[in-house]
Amino acid sequence: MEPNISVVAGLIADPTRAKILTALMGGKALTATELAIEADVTPQTASSHLSKLVEGDLLQLRKQGRHRYFQLKGLAVAELLEQLLVMTTSAQSKVQTGPNDTRLQYARVCYDHLAGELGVTLYDALVAQGMLIDAGEQTQLTEKGKLYFRELGVDVARLQSKKRPVCKSCLDWSERRNHLAGSLGQWVLDYIFEKGWAQRDLDARSVSFSKAGLKAFKRVFLVEL
Amino acid sequence: MEPNISVVAGLIADPTRAKILTALMGGKALTATELAIEADVTPQTASSHLSKLVEGDLLQLRKQGRHRYFQLKGLAVAELLEQLLVMTTSAQSKVQTGPNDTRLQYARVCYDHLAGELGVTLYDALVAQGMLIDAGEQTQLTEKGKLYFRELGVDVARLQSKKRPVCKSCLDWSERRNHLAGSLGQWVLDYIFEKGWAQRDLDARSVSFSKAGLKAFKRVFLVEL
DNA sequence: AGCATGCTTCGATGGCCATCGAACTATTGG
């Protein structure tokens, strides 16, 4: 009835706001000025956009000292954006892929889990090892998988008690295939940073593995190249 | 990088275009003037919007005589819109629900399959009977299910040979639960109309069952109330 | 042929809104 969906779409429709939103796809909270720089506008302009995005429930605001941190409000927003990316990238296909895009394609953060080529490889490896059953969006964690992750220190029971699904597949916009999302996907990404295998790049979305880190990652998660 | 996602969002951002798009969620192709009336604008205005939507790959145009029929271009578009509906309806929740909304909530078309309360009930019943395994987006059809639908006259092998998944769950914006999509979901809806159990309403989205049709539907698909 | 219907193109109008300069508030750090 009322054009509610056009309101949300309108928030994404502005190029500057779209830049801000995609910058936040990294899952990391960013300050107002960081976002202004990212979107290449003055702080005033960014401020106006940010208040609109918060008002429209697309962003969440956390005040901390004299900083204002912004992040995507919930998974639904991230999924909406990812879906938009899927649509737009499928439409044009063969675009030029600079070095930055290559990095993004190899390993990047999708809200709170690992995406890109490496994310897809991880997902496939877990399925091949019989730890996951690939059954669409709500992928199943097998008994073998539970055992395995428990050994790595995952409190599987605690993850299962939450509302959020433990395993979930998420369509990758660059690979067009599934990668691991859900609370387990979040845990894996946290584990990678915790172990120091990789770090976020400046653009906050791509993930840089060290040589040793990549090796360790592949060993632990049984990924073959 | 490029504001491609903002372009697509911009197409949905205009209230008139949003009305047009949601009107087409019924899956039925509509003419330019029908859409103009639906969106409450003059034919000229609608025409301008429609050409933009076609240009932007959101709609597909079929010329037929002196009529121009428009429909959503592919499932991806319908899914994007449904996702937007999920977001916006969850945000406000308790809105007034007129009689029209009630009808929509009970049984409606979601692009090419059955949605609403009845769609959800059907889905649950099929899972309960062991014909489907609920495993997220790419729900599995069991052997028992294949047998059952084959008896109803479904050429399961032909459905499986297509690129489109046979079973797929789709999140319902009113029920917030899964209903059956995919080529099998499409088949069920076709079957309902073919058998004369129900017909589309004027608004092209809600589905009206006759008393006998509803009874037959529940009998055939083993739905208990 | 001639009229009606379906739809589009063109041009003018008006409104909305993104942007930035300037000035203001708030927090931190010495």
Added chain:
DNA sequence: CCAATAGTTCGATGGCCATCGAAGCATGCT
């Protein structure tokens, strides 16, 4: 308490675009 940094509000400007009237083109009906 002062300087610096972070962020906001206000007001003016300019551009984009949705809308509709008028006119034009195309198809179908008789």
